[in-house]
Ligand SMILES: [Fe+2]
């Protein structure tokens with residue numbers, strides 16, 4: 609049986625959330641490990657991959673949500689859901705701001721440089737990871753199910 613295009617989109621979006629979670633966990637572990645020993649070559653490579661992921665794939669993911677997921681919910685008639693989506697839009701701005709500070713530090717690490725303060729980096733990673741995790745949880749539990757329900761309603765209404 610063919611998979612409906614909308615189901616594939618939700619699978620891809622959920623998969624991206626999974627990738628974000630694993631990159632965040634890996635990033636925290638790498639930074640924690642730097643407290644006791646410098647980053648080795650494998651660690652540098654991993655940090656580089658994490659930096660590339662959040663600079664490209666994650667940004668595209670947020671843009672897709674802003675374009676296709678949020679507007680139908682903001683145009684709906686559920687005040688609590690609208691407030692949640694507005695909060696998530698704000699989160700995207702905060703995530704971007706945090707990332708703009710964090711990204712050059714991670715790029716430096718990936719290139720074998722460490723001109724920054726480790727405690728500051730660890731704090732930046734902690735804030736970024738917490739913000740992302742709260743954001744992903746709200747999307748997984750509220751926004752994606754609500755968007756999916758609207759698509760089902762729309763499909764049934766057009767049958
Ligand atoms: Fe998002």
Ligand SMILES: [Fe+2]
Pocket residue numbers: 625669670673744747
């Ligand atoms: Fe998301």
